[in-house]
Amino acid sequence: MNTTILEARHINKYFHDPVTVKVLNDINFVIKKEEFISVIGKSGCGKSTLLYILSTMDTDFEGELLIDNETMGNKKEKELAQVRNKKIGFIFQFHYLLNEFTVLRNVMLPGLKLGSHSEKEVEERAMQKLTMLDIQHLAKKNAKQLSGGEKQRVAIARALINDPDIIMGDEPTGNLDKKNREIVFDIFKRLAYEYHQTLLIVTHDQELTGISSRTIEMEDGRIIRQ
């Protein structure tokens, strides 16, 4: 129960354009398995920046990042892509789905990329995830035809496809109306407490802090409370 999934050690990050600004200042924390963590803070406090570092997409930082007790610092771009594929599920604020594909195919893509199951198995798993989120009826639809809330649910299904160690979300409810927000909250609750999925969600939403197991509060690039 107390296995460490993700660990940040002394992470510093600078923006160099137009002048050098320190955006993250000595960030240290540990995420244990099955934790549901919300990261809150004002706009510009560096919480999204931190998330992109933790997601391995941003490699330009000082300090050490360990995912599943493996250090990410000396990995190549291709290896980092594999880590993202296998161990991290990502949910964005705006960028949900690939419009060129059907819903099912969107969910399947990361699974196909991982390649540890046959195409047929991946399809079955994708259907399972869609059913779990109660959107199996959308499977054959084109991604373009969906509403924002539906798209975000499909994106959550996609994040789940490879049974990742951790799901990261960047303001996943930031662009949704009240009803859809509640649906997404429900999903997060179910994922965290029914399916014991580790979650790390960056948000403005005070309500989310209410349902998470731990809240990290940031200000001016530092963690002020965790």
Add this chain to the structure above:
Amino acid sequence: MNLKLLISIAKSLLVARFRQTMIAAIGVTFSITMFITLLSFMAGLNDMLDGLIVNRTPHIRLFNEIKPNEVQPVLISEQYKGHYNFIHSIKSESSRQDIYNSAAVMTALKEDERVFGISPKINAQVFYNDGIVDITGVLNGIDAQAEKKLFHFGDYVTSGSALDIKNISNSIILGKALAEKLHANIGDMIQVITIKGDRFPLKLVGLYESGLRDFDKTQGFASINTTQKILGKANNYITDIQVKLNDISKAPSIAKEYTAKFGTEAEDIQTANSQFETGSFIRTLISYAVGITLLIVAGFGIYNILNMMIYEKMDTIAILKATGFAGRDVKTIFLLIALSIGIAGGFLGLLLGFGLSSVIDQVPFKTAALPTIKTYPVQYNPKFYLIGAVFSIITTYMAGLFPARKASKIDPVIIIRGK
């Protein structure tokens, strides 16, 4: 597995922007079509122009050149052996113009299995007389049958029949331009005056048109017997032996061999007409240059469209990367798109190129200069199609490479945060 997935993603992106990719493919199709057509047409034209020369030029010509003897008396003298001998003002010897022992040479040539056929010839300077004007010209004594078989003589006799000079005694075929100058029609008597001043009346039985009007202004053709009679020579008098080989490319080496064997000059076609090879080479070079330019322009079209596609698909690329696709995968996807545009467009271009060149092949093309040509000449050479196919793939690959590399380097963080 991975490649299959990337192909399916590339396909979906292609289908999503079907019209754009169609336009890129049409660019390739057009350039390949023009490339094939241009080269086929140009090669056909080269063949025709070469044919003008090659068809009626012997592969090897045996003759005696008027030139100084290479072995001068002083070189034979025992007394001056081992000295450097400088001789000034050497003059050509007054040697005979006809080929020595021509009958034996011809028998030997006929037995040589590399030889396709031979045709003896007499070259004589004469004057064609028109009232008080004498026109300088050449009288060719030829074996009409051999000439017709080996050098398509019959094709160039536009009025009358080539064999008439053989069948009708004391007859002549004149270049059309020369006959016009002499105001002579078929059936008229022509006065031929030899250098020695002897005058012979010959009956005009045909007109000859080579396609080179200046050449036609001087030429007359009579049978060998008639020519010998005019020149007052015996019936073994032959100045040239024209040889046609089975393999034209061996002409230079065989010519050297004959020089040594028969003691005459032997000139091969490659040496005699090197300027035509140069002409053909330059024409081919120009058509390749134009063709490849077309392809490069099409390449820029593909480059543009892929670049635009990458800007449009920034989101897609970012999501793919965020969900675990590496830069290399993204690059492969865009290269696949470029290559499928190139392959589809190129293949269609090859087909259309073949179609267009066969249409050109059917277009009537008649010119007085080239009596044997009825339609525009086109050469169907698989080599052009191969080059076209290879080049369409190479240019589209190169055109796709830079946008694909750019796509692979897109930073997903910037895109995802950017909105």
